[in-house]
Amino acid sequence: MSVLEEILDGVRADLAARQERIPLGNLKELASKQPPARDVTPLLRSPGVSILAEVKRSSPSKGSLADISDPAALAVDYESGGAVAISVLTEGQRFNGSLDDLRAVRAAVDVPILRKDFIITSYQLWEARAHGADVALLIVAALEQNALVSLIERAESIGLTTLVEAHTADEVHRAVDAGARIIGINARDLNTLEVDTSTFHRLASLVPDGVVRIAESGVRGPHDVIELGQDGADAVLVGESLVTGKEPRSAVADLVAAGAHPALNNRSQ
Numbered sequence: 001m002s003v004l005e006e007i008l009d010g011v012r013a014d015l016a017a018r019q020e021r022i023p024l025g026n027l028k029e030l031a032s033k034q035p036p037a038r039d040v041t042p043l044l045r046s047p048g049v050s051i052l053a054e055v056k057r058s059s060p061s062k063g064s065l066a067d068i069s070d071p072a073a074l075a076v077d078y079e080s081g082g083a084v085a086i087s088v089l090t091e092g093q094r095f096n097g098s099l100d101d102l103r104a105v106r107a108a109v110d111v112p113i114l115r116k117d118f119i120i121t122s123y124q125l126w127e128a129r130a131h132g133a134d135v136a137l138l139i140v141a142a143l144e145q146n147a148l149v150s151l152i153e154r155a156e157s158i159g160l161t162t163l164v165e166a167h168t169a170d171e172v173h174r175a176v177d178a179g180a181r182i183i184g185i186n187a188r189d190l191n192t193l194e195v196d197t198s199t200f201h202r203l204a205s206l207v208p209d210g211v212v213r214i215a216e217s218g219v220r221g222p223h224d225v226i227e228l229g230q231d232g233a234d235a236v237l238v239g240e241s242l243v244t245g246k247e248p249r250s251a252v253a254d255l256v257a258a259g260a261h262p263a264l265n266n267r268s269q
Ligand SMILES: O=C(O)c1ccccc1NCC(=O)[C@H](O)[C@H](O)COP(=O)(O)O
Pocket: 003, 054, 056, 059, 060, 061, 062, 186, 188, 190, 193, 216, 217, 218, 219, 237, 238, 239, 240, 241
C-alpha cells in the first residue's frame, strides 16, 4: 500500500468518527456564523514571492518535528513576520494536527488560513469553513477526476478558495482540466516521501499563465525562495524549516525579504 493510501485509510476512519458525532447540519450552522472567507488570491498575485507559513508538528517523513503547544502564538509570529497566509495541518494520525488548531489560529490572526488536510468529501469542506478556514487543499493524487471537479465546485459554493496540489505532470494537467485557479506543485514524492527540489522547475511551465503557482515542500531558506521565484513561483509554502529553525517571526521575515529580492523584479506577474 502506498504512503498516501495509508494516510487516507486513517483519514477515512477519523472522518467516519467525526461524522458520527457531528451532523452536517451543525457544521453548516457553524459555517453560517463565520465572517465571509478572506480572499487569498490577490495576496498570492502581489509582486514578488509570497510566503505561506505552516503550523506543522509532525510528518510521515520525519516523525515529530516540533512541540507546538500554542499554534495560535506560532501563527501570530508568522503573521507578524509577513506571511500572507497561514497553513494549518489538521490531519491527526500522521501530522498530529486538529480542527482545534485551526479554530485557535483563526481566532488569533487576520490573514487567510489554509486547511491543509486530505480532503475527500464535502463534509470536510464544511468543517474547514465552520472552523474559520478560507482556503482548502485538494490533492489531485487522492481524488478521481470527477470528485476533484465536484469538490472544487462545492468549495467555491461554500465560499472557500481551493489550492489544488499536484506532484507530477499528469496531475498538473488534471488540475488545469478541473479548473483550478491556484495550483501547488509539491516537491515531496508521495510514494518515497523524498523531496526533489527540481520538481517545481520541471513542472511550473505546465501551469497556464493566469493560474497562481505555489511551490510546496523542501524550502529551507531565502536562497530557495529566490530560486523558486526565478522559476515562476508566485508563492511558497514552508513548514518544516520554520518549525525546526530559529525564531519563527524573523525566519518568516527573512523569507519575505527574499521574496522581494530585486532579482525577481522582471518576472511577469
Ligand atoms: O511532510 C510530509 O512528510 C508529508 C508526507 C506525505 C504527505 C504530505 C506531507 N506533507 C504535507 C505538505 O505538503 C508539507 O507539509 C508542506 O508542503 C510543507 O513542506 P515542508 O516545508 O517540507 O515541511
